[in-house]
Amino acid sequence: xxxxxxxxxxxxxxxxxxxxxxxxxxxxxxxxxxxxxxxxxxxxxxxxxxxxxxxxxxxxxxxxxxxxxxxxxxxxxxxxxxxxxxxxxxxxxxxxxxxxxxxxxxxxxxxxxxxxxxxxxxxxxxxxxxxxxxxxxxxxxxxxxxxxxxxxxxxxx
Numbered sequence: 001x002x003x004x005x006x007x008x009x010x011x012x013x014x015x016x017x018x019x020x021x022x023x024x025x026x027x028x029x030x031x032x033x034x035x036x037x038x039x040x041x042x043x044x045x046x047x048x049x050x051x052x053x054x055x056x057x058x059x060x061x062x063x064x065x066x067x068x069x070x071x072x073x074x075x076x077x078x079x080x081x082x083x084x085x086x087x088x089x090x091x092x093x094x095x096x097x098x099x100x101x102x103x104x105x106x107x108x109x110x111x112x113x114x115x116x117x118x119x120x121x122x123x124x125x126x127x128x129x130x131x132x133x134x135x136x137x138x139x140x141x142x143x144x145x146x147x148x149x150x151x152x153x154x155x156x157x
Contacts, residue, residue, distance in 0.1 A: 061091070061095070062152060062155050065090075065091055065152045065155075068087050069084065069145065069149055071083075077141055080141055081129065081139070081141070084129055084144070084145075084148060085129045085130075088129060091115070091152070092111065092112065092115060095115060095155075096111065096115060105130065106122070106130075106131070108130050108131075109121040109130040109131065110122055112126070112130065116152075116154075116155070120151065125139060125143060125144055126144070126147065126148075128144070
């Protein structure tokens, strides 16, 4: 008969030893995990606050621009067009930077179309605000106001 070695004897569950981390590692690992979780939470909170602040500032810009557009409706036609063109320049400078507001003519119309995601300033009635201020013309100011109000109102916040 062959003698049975201890390695060949099947162990019962009560004879198994529990799993253990190396000594001193449990505290360091838990601390690193807690620190990583806290840093992740703080980063997510910071990103959320920045996005909230940007959306609030865009909403404020949108509200101010719509209020100024409303005030321009009481002006005579030439002053009204000029006030709307100035409003677009300020919006371009505020949302796109100083380089945006220095553009002129067709380039300015294209930049406005990009800003508002439309073709109103290059192909539509908005051309009067980009290159037609000094030409003799009689644009439909109410339709122009309505479209400007719609475009400003849907500015991304």
